[in-house]
Amino acid sequence: xxxxxxxxxxxxxxxxxxxxxxxxxxxxxxxxxxxxxxxxxxxxxxxxxxxxxxxxxxxxxxxxxxxxxxxxxxxxxxxxxxxxxxxxxxxxxxxxxxxxxxxxxxxxxxxxxxxxxxxxxxxxxxxxxxxxxxxxxxxxxxxxxxxxxxxxxxxxxxxxxxxxxxxxxxxxxxxxxxxxxxxxxxxxxxxxxxxxxxxxxxxxxxxxxxxxxxxxxxxxxxxxxxxxxxxxxxxxxxxxxxxxxxxxxxxxxxxxxxxxxxxxxxxxxxxxxxxxxx
Amino acid sequence: xxxxxxxxxxxxxxxxxxxxxxxxxxxxxxxxxxxxxxxxxxxxxxxxxxxxxxxxxxxxxxxxxxxxxxxxxxxxxxxxxxxxxxxxxxxxxxxxxxxxxxxxxxxxxxxxxxxxxxxxxxxxxxxxxxxxxxxxxxxxxxxxxxxxxxxxxxxxxxxxxxxxxxxxxxxxxxxxxxxxxxxxxxxxxxxxxxxxxxxxxxxxxxxxxxxxxxxxxxxxxxxxxxxxxxxxxxxxxxxxxxxxxxxxxxxxxxxxxxxxxxxxxxxxxxxxxxxxxxxxxxxxxxxxxxxxxxxxxxxxxxxxxxxxxxxxxxxxxxxxxxxxxxxxxxxxxxxxxxxxxxxxxxxxxxxxxxxxxxxxxxxxxxxxxxxxxxxxxxxxxxxxxxxxxxxxxxxxxxxxxxxxxxxxxxxxxxxxxxxxxxxxxxxxxx
Numbered sequence: 201x202x203x204x205x206x207x208x209x210x211x212x213x214x215x216x217x218x219x220x221x222x223x224x225x226x227x228x229x230x231x232x233x234x235x236x237x238x239x240x241x242x243x244x245x246x247x248x249x250x251x252x253x254x255x256x257x258x259x260x261x262x263x264x265x266x267x268x269x270x271x272x273x274x275x276x277x278x279x280x281x282x283x284x285x286x287x288x289x290x291x292x293x294x295x296x297x298x299x300x301x302x303x304x305x306x307x308x309x310x311x312x313x314x315x316x317x318x319x320x321x322x323x324x325x326x327x328x329x330x331x332x333x334x335x336x337x338x339x340x341x342x343x344x345x346x347x348x349x350x351x352x353x354x355x356x357x358x359x360x361x362x363x364x365x366x367x368x369x370x371x372x373x374x375x376x377x378x379x380x381x382x383x384x385x386x387x388x389x390x391x392x393x394x395x396x397x398x399x400x401x402x403x404x405x406x407x408x409x410x411x412x413x414x415x416x417x418x419x420x421x422x423x424x425x426x427x428x429x430x431x432x433x434x435x436x437x438x439x440x441x442x443x444x445x446x447x448x449x450x451x452x453x454x455x456x457x458x459x460x461x462x463x464x465x466x467x468x469x470x471x472x473x474x475x476x477x478x
Numbered sequence: 479x480x481x482x483x484x485x486x487x488x489x490x491x492x493x494x495x496x497x498x499x500x501x502x503x504x505x506x507x508x509x510x511x512x513x514x515x516x517x518x519x520x521x522x523x524x525x526x527x528x529x530x531x532x533x534x535x536x537x538x539x540x541x542x543x544x545x546x547x548x549x550x551x552x553x554x555x556x557x558x559x560x561x562x563x564x565x566x567x568x569x570x571x572x573x574x575x576x577x578x579x580x581x582x583x584x585x586x587x588x589x590x591x592x593x594x595x596x597x598x599x600x601x602x603x604x605x606x607x608x609x610x611x612x613x614x615x616x617x618x619x620x621x622x623x624x625x626x627x628x629x630x631x632x633x634x635x636x637x638x639x640x641x642x643x644x645x646x647x648x649x650x651x652x653x654x655x656x657x658x659x660x661x662x663x664x665x666x667x668x669x670x671x672x673x674x675x676x677x678x679x680x681x682x683x684x685x686x687x688x689x690x691x692x693x694x695x696x697x698x699x700x701x702x703x704x705x706x707x708x709x710x711x712x713x714x715x716x717x718x719x720x721x722x723x724x725x726x727x728x729x730x731x732x733x734x735x736x737x738x739x740x741x742x743x744x745x746x747x748x749x750x751x752x753x754x755x756x757x758x759x760x761x762x763x764x765x766x767x768x769x770x771x772x773x774x775x776x777x778x779x780x781x782x783x784x785x786x787x788x789x790x791x792x793x794x795x796x797x798x799x800x801x802x803x804x805x806x807x808x809x810x811x812x813x814x815x816x817x818x819x820x821x822x823x824x825x826x827x828x829x830x831x832x833x834x835x836x837x838x839x840x841x842x843x844x845x846x847x848x849x850x851x852x853x854x855x856x857x858x859x860x861x862x863x864x865x866x867x868x869x870x871x872x873x874x875x876x877x878x879x880x881x882x883x884x885x886x887x888x889x890x891x892x893x894x895x896x897x898x899x900x901x902x903x904x905x906x907x908x
Contacts, residue, residue, distance in 0.1 A: 269866050297868035309863035313881025323867035
């Protein structure tokens with residue numbers, strides 16, 4: 201199925217967005233199991249911007265994503281992260297989400313016995329805050345509409361969260377959550393892995409339709425393929441746990457055509473993975 | 479009502495009291511006395527995981543009527559008021575609602591004592607046919623001293639639409655009143671029975687609460703049994719719930735215990751008939767200093783008999799839970815199949831859990847026999863995932879635990895009891 205997907209949010213938007221966000225990462229250092237993986241990374245993302253982080257395997261991209269969201273296995277050893285001036289690093293995982301951060305995960309967890317719909321409604325209500333809960337019918341109408349747009353089988357609403365979902369279904373489910381929760385900063389961690397070309401287009405359309413001054417995107421990917429559908433404003437290359445080169449969309453194209461070797465040569469890097477230089 | 483404690487050695491007088499109070503027939507008196515003799519000659523059982531040496535086997539004196547019931551039980555009975563129910567407090571039937579429609583088609587529903595009077599030969603035939611007085615010290619104790627319990631008889635090919643509920647409440651004044659219930663589903667009969675055990679206040683330590691449920695499932699009969707218990711600290715709780723299945727009979731168990739008691743329990747299906755099937759789903763919520771040893775057992779004697787066991791424990795504080803899932807496929811039970819799943823969730827580092835799968839297979843021709851057992855903590859990745867969508871940690875923990883328990887709870891056939899149990903679990907998931 202390759203029918204054109206038309207995203208309309210219009211009056212059905214459930215989370216009211218605020219002014220244009222500013223997300224700042226300054227000299228961030230992250231350790232995992234006592235090994236420093238992110239080593240002095242700085243980045244600023246404003247509302248309306250799409251930033252892409254590219255780079256080969258093992259350069260710290262997914263670690264960055266998980267650390268920004270607050271995964272307990274990742275230890276921040278230096279630097280700062282703020283959203284609209286608020287210190288993100290002092291917030292718990294759920295506080296970050298309620299402040300407007302969203303991470304579409306590479307390997308989302310499966311939770312047995314918790315239906316997709318119940319999970320999403322609880323998440324949405326947590327985001328809206330007590331007293332502002334979304335009415336059940338309105339929620340389900342919105343959910344069904346979004347599922348249709350993402351070409352997700354309507355029965356998924358009552359299925360247990362990600363349980364028995366294929367890789368592609370899990371990814372679309374992540375995007376469904378993003379569309380429902382309307383974040384201010386969305387991080388997509390290798391959302392393209394495991395997606396066929398049709399699913400990739402559906403996901404890209406969903407991201408494009410959300411694009412507005414009220415949301416910033418950080419897209420982490422190996423391949424330029426996704427960036428043909430979601431055109432980034434800024435492209436960053438990550439090696440050895442930091443950003444080694446930034447540019448416009450043409451940088452992604454150049455990497456697609458020539459690979460990473462030319463860049464490694466220019467920078468004098470022999471092995472781009474974290475820790476290899478030690 | 480006397481309040482002084484009667485030592486067990488003199489309790490043959492308890493039998494006389496019961497016989498007089500309920501005007502029991504001679505056959506029952508003889509059975510009680512024989513069971514008491516068995517009880518006296520049997521040594522205290524030795525269990526691998528439970529030390530019984532310092533537990534007293536004292537019981538009685540039995541009260542005639544202690545009170546109308548706690549506010550909690552009143553609320554439950556109120557929500558059951560349009561359904562068929564019997565309420566027994568401290569061994570005494572206090573209140574019942576048995577619609578006349580139930581007795582059409584020859585169904586008998588009453589307290590066991592009432593059935594002894596009204597349908598003596600039926601009771602005489604089946605009582606003790608599934609759980610005998612000889613099998614253990616506490617089975618003998620129950621057979622000697624049972625106070626009252628449920629009796630449900632569903633005749634051949636009769637389908638009882640309504641779920642029948644028996645509610646029991648124990649208080650310290652009951653001194654360990656023993657519940658005994660008997661369900662008989664004749665050939666092709668269908669019924670659903672629920673029992674709810676509650677406690678009112680702290681119970682006496684040093685007493686024994688011994689409960690027995692016997693289920694006779696005739697050929698092609700289909701029986702659903704739900705039991706909700708809250709064995710609390712104080713007494714020693716012994717419980718045996720067993721069904722005996724004829725050919726092509728089906729018995730589905732769902733069980734939930736929420737408590738901090740000292741409990742040794744057995745849930746068992748004796749799959750005697752060819753093609754008989756049984757499922758057993760259980761939830762255990764343990765807290766405090768609970769000691770809970772529960773055996774879920776399937777005895778495959780019949781050819782092509784099939785069973786499924788699925789246990790879910792969630793324990794916190796200093797609770798110690800032992801969940802044994804046991805499948806015994808006897809010789810000549812060709813084509814039998816069985817599956818067991820036993821999962822324990824430890825919510826606190828101080829809780830202790832044992833999941834013990836047992837497979838005893840004496841027959842070569844078995845179609846399937848699987849088991850899975852695990853003891854673990856709440857999955858950090860699940861927690862992180864839910865939190866990453868804005869759900870606060872406490873709520874996320876509850877959602878995950880509920881997700882783990884919910885499918886079992888759904889198996890409770892009666893929605894009133896299901897919601898009652900749901901609320902009780904929710905209160906105990908701190």
